[in-house]
Structure formats: structure tokens, C-alpha cells
Amino acid sequence: MSGEVSSLDFAPLSEVSALPGATNVGSAIGLYARQTAGFDERVARTVEVLKQAAADFGPGALQSTSLGVEDMVITDLIARHGLPIALATLDTGKLHAETLALIPRIHDRYGIEVEVFAPVREQVVHFVRANGEEPMYRSVELRKACCGVRKLEPLSRMLAGRTAWITGLRREQSANRAEVPFREDDGHGRTKINPLAEWSWADVWHYVQQHVVPYNPLHDEFMPSIGCAPCTRAIAVGEDFRAGRWWWEDSSKECGLHATHAEPDSPSATESEPEASPPTSTSGAQA
Numbered sequence: 001m002s003g004e005v006s007s008l009d010f011a012p013l014s015e016v017s018a019l020p021g022a023t024n025v026g027s028a029i030g031l032y033a034r035q036t037a038g039f040d041e042r043v044a045r046t047v048e049v050l051k052q053a054a055a056d057f058g059p060g061a062l063q064s065t066s067l068g069v070e071d072m073v074i075t076d077l078i079a080r081h082g083l084p085i086a087l088a089t090l091d092t093g094k095l096h097a098e099t100l101a102l103i104p105r106i107h108d109r110y111g112i113e114v115e116v117f118a119p120v121r122e123q124v125v126h127f128v129r130a131n132g133e134e135p136m137y138r139s140v141e142l143r144k145a146c147c148g149v150r151k152l153e154p155l156s157r158m159l160a161g162r163t164a165w166i167t168g169l170r171r172e173q174s175a176n177r178a179e180v181p182f183r184e185d186d187g188h189g190r191t192k193i194n195p196l197a198e199w200s201w202a203d204v205w206h207y208v209q210q211h212v213v214p215y216n217p218l219h220d221e222f223m224p225s226i227g228c229a230p231c232t233r234a235i236a237v238g239e240d241f242r243a244g245r246w247w248w249e250d251s252s253k254e255c256g257l258h259a260t261h262a263e264p265d266s267p268s269a270t271e272s273e274p275e276a277s278p279p280t281s282t283s284g285a286q287a
């Protein structure tokens with residue numbers, strides 16, 4: 001495929017509009033979508049970054065999608081421009097049902113299969129037996145160990161044999177990501193490509209509105225960054241985009257997938273910490 005594909009070539013909009021999260025009444029679209037100066041130019045640069053990735057890396061390039069709204073925008077651009085870039089995601093076993101529902105929705109909308117990488121079952125069973133089902137609240141070490149088993153190990157299989165991976169990182173997402181470039185070395189011999197590096201949150205939702213991009217309805221519930229269910233909560237007005245991730249920690253809010261944008265943990269975060277009580281509710285943080 002090549003050239004821009006009309007959205008009419010995708011699933012009928014009537015079907016898409018009927019999907020949860022596709023309306024803009026009381027939704028993230030209604031709250032955040034805004035066209036700002038330079039939007040069309042930013043979209044054009046993103047398309048160029050994606051086209052160049054396909055040209056430079058061929059089948060070595062992969063979109064590693066978290067199924068978050070930024071990644072859904074990238075998937076839409078890949079489909080819309082007929083780029084030969086494969087998609088894969090991680091199913092940690094702890095994702096919200098709303099997140100997993102996007103996998104068939106991507107297929108229905110764009111005709112693209114998303115390859116799913118899950119953790120090794122025996123490793124999960126062993127980890128849960130040793131530490132309990134939700135040990136992440138007890139220490140940063142246990143949280144990182146859980147991310148290691150459920151995310152980093154399957155990610156290493158996902159990226160095996162690939163030379164480039166495409167992510168939805170944006171500079172605006174957090175202080176750690178303020179310098180995200182379009183292209184960078186991931187520290188493991190691959191190129192990491194961040195085509196939305198310069199996009200704002202308003203840009204993302206304006207694009208979603210313009211192109212009727214399917215998205216996770218949890219974004220409508222004040223969750224800008226959606227990870228595993230036990231480790232994601234809604235944020236309050238004025239909080240950082242990633243404040244709802246591992247909110248009980250005083251850490252860099254990174255799980256290791258994007259280690260180049262994680263600050264080294266403070267000694268108090270890497271050495272043994274006093275146990276913290278598991279959070280009992282997330283609703284108090286909702287705006």
C-alpha cells in the first residue's frame with residue numbers, strides 16, 4: 001500500500017461512531033481537542049518520520065503500541081498512509097478490559113492484526129506465589145520486579161529481530177520526557193522512533209476528533225496515561241499526565257520500557273523502603 005488512504009476506506013464511520021469512546025459528548029474529545037497553530041505542520045512532520053522509518057528499517061520497524069490514545073493516532077497514520085509497519089502490544093495479564101477491547105477494534109477499523117506478547121505463565125505463577133497478586137504497593141523493588149516479569153521480558157521477545165520500534169512518547173507527557181527526540185538509540189542497539197514527540201495533548205485529541213480514531217473509553221474518565229489496572233488511577237486537574245501511574249511511589253513513573261527517559265531512582269527508591277498501605281480508592285483523585 002502507498003499514499004494516503006481515505007478514512008472512507010476504513011470501517012464505516014457509523015459503526016465506529018457507535019463504539020464506546022467515539023462520541024465527543026462528555027468525552028476526552030470534548031475536554032481536550034483543540035486546533036492550535038502549526039497542527040497541520042506537526043502532522044506532516046509525523047507522517048515524514050513514519051515514512052522514513054518504513055524506508056530505513058523496512059520489516060525491522062515495529063509499532064509497539066500501548067493501545068493508549070497516542071498510539072492509536074500513530075496506528076491511524078500508519079493505516080491511513082499504507083505504511084508497511086507491523087503492530088504489537090503487551091498483554092501483561094493486568095490490563096483493563098477496555099484496553100484489550102481495542103485489539104479487535106483496530107482490526108475492525110483498519111484491517112490490521114496486532115500481535116500480542118504475554119508474559120511467560122510459569123514466571124507469573126512463580127512470582128505471584130512468592131509475592132502475592134498485587135505486591136507492587138509494598139515496595140518499588142516489587143513493583144519493578146512485577147514490571148520485569150509482565151512487561152520487560154515479553155518486550156524483549158517482541159523486539160527480538162527488530163531494528164526499530166515506534167512509540168507514542170511525547171515531550172509534554174512528563175519532565176522525564178521533555179527532551180524526547182524523533183529518533184534515539186534505545187541503548188540496546190535499536191532505534192526508538194517517537195513520531196509524536198512534539199505533539200500536545202490538544203493535538204492528539206484534535207486528530208482523534210478529525211479522523212474518528214477509536215480510543216480507550218477510560219481516557220474519558222480522566223486517565224490520560226493508561227497502564228495496568230492496579231497501577232493506574234484517574235488524575236486531578238493540574239496533575240502531571242503520568243501522575244496516575246504508580247501514584248503511591250516517589251519515583252520517575254517509568255516501568256523500564258522507556259529507560260532512556262527514566263531518571264535514576266533516588267537511593268530511597270532503590271533501597272528497601274518501608275511498606276506502604278495499598279491504595280483503597282482512586283476516585284478521590286478524579287477532577
Ligand code: SF4
Nearest residue numbers: 136146147150228231
Ligand atoms: S504496571 Fe503494575 S501490574 Fe503492570 S507489570 Fe508493572 S507493577 Fe505489574
